[in-house]
Amino acid sequence: MEEAGAIDLCALEKELQAALAADEKYHREDDAKFRAVHQKVASYEEFRDIVLASHLKPLERKDKMGQRKNLVWNSCARKDSLVDCFFLKELDRLPGTSAEFYRDWRRSLKSGHKRYQLLLQLGGHSLGRIFRADLGFGLLGEFLVVFSENVQAEDRGIVLQILQSLSGTKRFGLNVDLLSQPERESCRDLFGKLQRMGRNSDTHGISDSGVEAGLTALTKEQREYSLHLFIQVI
Incomplete structure (x- = not known):
């Protein structure tokens, strides 16, 4: 039985992971915004789509081989x-x-x-x-x-x-x-x-x-x- 006031390590780890994920998302989307501005996109919709797709990454060679495409x-x-x-x-x-x-x-x-x-x-x-x-x-x-x-x-x-x-x-x-x-x-x-x-x-x-x-x-x-x-x- 845990002592009163003891630190819940699992909860702390989850909170830390959530904070790191949020921080990564912020910086990733911020970088995408700068890229979109640098590319001089012609509309807000194109700007938005670039930001929304910022989490997408190109496939590596190992991801493309040996996998059946459905x-x-x-x-x-x-x-x-x-x-x-x-x-x-x-x-x-x-x-x-x-x-x-x-x-x-x-x-x-x-x-x-x-x-x-x-x-x-x-x-x-x-x-x-x-x-x-x-x-x-x-x-x-x-x-x-x-x-x-x-x-x-x-x-x-x-x-x-x-x-x-x-x-x-x-x-x-x-x-x-x-x-x-x-x-x-x-x-x-x-x-x-x-x-x-x-x-x-x-x-x-x-x-x-x-x-x-x-x-x-x-x-x-x-x-x-x-x-x-x-x-x-x-």
Whole structure:
């Protein structure tokens, strides 16, 4: 039986650990704020996401090897593209929040092809959920460039589905207004390709499971809306 007034070492240790964790969190977020200011981020949302992601650390080589990756694949993605999606070995898992997406988009995935595959694997539903609050500054233009440079006929339905979701994000009109001239040209090029792909598919009677899966969730009016909304505002 402990004597009255004796020090509870377990409680003291827990209190000390909590204080150290709080102090570490403070300094980590403070450093992230200085980095964000130094990088001259363009919006508060991007600044906030950098701070929120300050606790995330890149995987070490030992973390990447010998571990099975349990990934949830987008059922709309075409089967022959799944081979390309082994690029996801560079990621611990598919991003589920905007902070995780920014981290992977900026740091892990440098090539347009890998970014394109990530967008396809997430699909319109997941991207709409991730960016339901706001689509970060600059991302819309980057998405359009990636799609323009990499879109394939068999991905047409999935790409339209993604664009439909993006057009429903908050401040979409502002993001469109902030597109650079090269990004606007990429947008025109993308929709020109999508329209030609649609005409070629109808002319040759092409039936692709990826296109059908991507378009199933969209009505005719929604498809027309997603196809023309960008063109009208640009």
